[in-house]
Amino acid sequence: MxxxxxxxxxxxxxxxxxxxxxxxxxxxxxxxxxxxxxxxxxxxxxxxxxxxxxxxxxxxxxxxxxxxxxxxxxxxxxxxxxxxxxxxxxxxxxxxxxxxxxxxxxxxxxxxxxxxxxxxxxxxxxxxxxxxxxxxxxxxxxxxxxxxxxxxxxxxxxxxxxxxxxxxxxxxxxxxxxxxxxxxxxxxxxxxxxxxxxxxxxxxxxAPWNVQQYEFHYEEKVLKLRYQKAGASFPVVFFHFHGMKIYTDNAFACTGTLYDLDETVKEIFYFPYAEELSKIASTIPETYVKIKKQGAKDHSPSRKKLLLSYLRERLVLMWLGKSGPFNRNNFNFKRHYHIHHFSKK
Known part of the structure; x- marks a missing residue:
């Protein structure tokens, strides 16, 4: 036990x-x-x-x-x-x-x-x-x-x-x-x-702050990870959905814009999680939830607002010496734009 x-x-x-x-x-x-x-x-x-x-x-x-x-x-x-x-x-x-x-x-x-x-x-x-x-x-x-x-x-x-x-x-x-x-x-x-x-x-x-280091796959229906630079595989025991935010317009953010997430990570972890949250929310009477279901208070931000938020965070990291120079040619904002809707997968 x-x-x-x-x-x-x-x-x-x-x-x-x-x-x-x-x-x-x-x-x-x-x-x-x-x-x-x-x-x-x-x-x-x-x-x-x-x-x-x-x-x-x-x-x-x-x-x-x-x-x-x-x-x-x-x-x-x-x-x-x-x-x-x-x-x-x-x-x-x-x-x-x-x-x-x-x-x-x-x-x-x-x-x-x-x-x-x-x-x-x-x-x-x-x-x-x-x-x-x-x-x-x-x-x-x-x-x-x-x-x-x-x-x-x-x-x-x-x-x-x-x-x-x-x-x-x-x-x-x-x-x-x-x-x-x-x-x-x-x-x-x-x-x-x-x-x-x-x-x-x-x-x-x-978690979103370390998921970039791993590749994910299934072995006999067991979800596993391996480091991208090494061959050993380990079972994924738990995922921490830190920073996930629910919005009032049926949307959610997987996490903050700073974190780079590829589509595979979203397909394996975030989309099934969002779907489960939505199903659970549909069973909870309004009398038991505070403000809005799942704590939603605000409308989802625009793509432009999120891009500006990301650039501000990157500038802070660069100023602190925790990030290299911003390379516009290699930048793909899609990997940092994490707004999705519950009705879509």
Whole structure:
């Protein structure tokens, strides 16, 4: 049995349910604990009575230390602040031998046990961003708070309690004194603590910031990847749909314009994901969703606006020395234009 935990509100209901369904498809035995950040999501998940999902209300979860700092954090910053506390809460409340935190905007394609088998008795598992060089943001964190395993033992709880206290003390969306959000704290864990394992398999943590390094294929119906410069293949365990945005005009953006995505990546990952989100959204009554279904608030931007946005981001990267000169002759904006419609594939 793998015990997972995550957090989301009604804007992310479709994503959270898609995550759950993906685990149903690939994990023989799992349970997902969800801390719901608004009443609508708690009520709806409770009404579904899903066999392998336990919704937890925000009121039930929050303690005095979290409530004290809540007014000082933005919504996103407070979610980050809560992450280690959610893992600890689930371990203590439900007497779990271990708990794995997952971001709600992920889909599993193969059994996550493949990743946990790597640990060889260690107590904590963390995953690297594995940035493509052009998108290197290791100054914001070497490791990504997306898939993190903690064992309920001395080493695991030592790390988890330390991280919780640090996030309560400081957790903001800015770089300051070697800190950034909840994730920069992870940078020195392999040195600072005993029992920390850094995931080696590249199939755990495929995301828009590293997908450019891989080629994808199926072997006997198993989705796999291989590095473009090497021959070894690995199962794709999960994809992180960071930056996906839903619009009010039945459109979605796969991710931000900065990231280069080819059509194969969209066909394998993004279009099926968007279709599943749309199907789930059609089953959710309006009373359970905040503002608009799937959190949509704005009309999709024009192609011109997105091009200007991309050029601004590239200029910033060039100024920071993280990107080479812009080569107009080799530029193909199609690989950076990620607006599509749910009705089209």
């Amino acid at each position: 793998i015990n997972f935990c995550t957090l989301f509100d009604s804007n992310y209901l479709t994503r959270g349910l898609a995550l759950y369904r993906s685990l149903e498809r690939v994990s023989p035995a799992f349970h997902l604990y969800v801390v719901t950040f608004d009443d609508q999501s708690f009520e709806y998940l409770s009404s579904l009575r899903l066999e392998s999902l336990t919704p937890i209300s925000l009121k039930e979860f929050e303690d005095q230390e979290l409530l004290k700092v809540k007014p000082t954090r933005s919504v996103a910053e407070y979610c980050w602040t809560c992450t280690p506390s959610i893992i600890l809460y689930c371990i203590q409340k439900y007497h779990l031998p271990s708990c794995t935190y997952v971001d709600a905007d992920m889909i599993f394609y193969n059994d996550p046990q493949l990743l946990l088998d790597e640990m060889d008795g260690e107590s904590v598992l963390i995953t690297s961003h594995r940035f493509t060089s052009e998108y290197d943001q290791t100054d914001h964190g070497i490791y990504c708070v997306q898939f993190m395993f903690f064992k309920n033992d001395r080493d695991g709880l030592t790390v988890l309690n330390w991280w919780r206290q640090k996030c309560i003390e400081w957790c903001y969306a800015r770089l300051e004194d070697g800190k950034f959000g909840d994730q920069k704290y992870l940078d020195d864990w392999p040195i600072r603590f005993k029992g920390v394992h850094v995931l080696e398999q590249p199939g755990g943590g495929v």
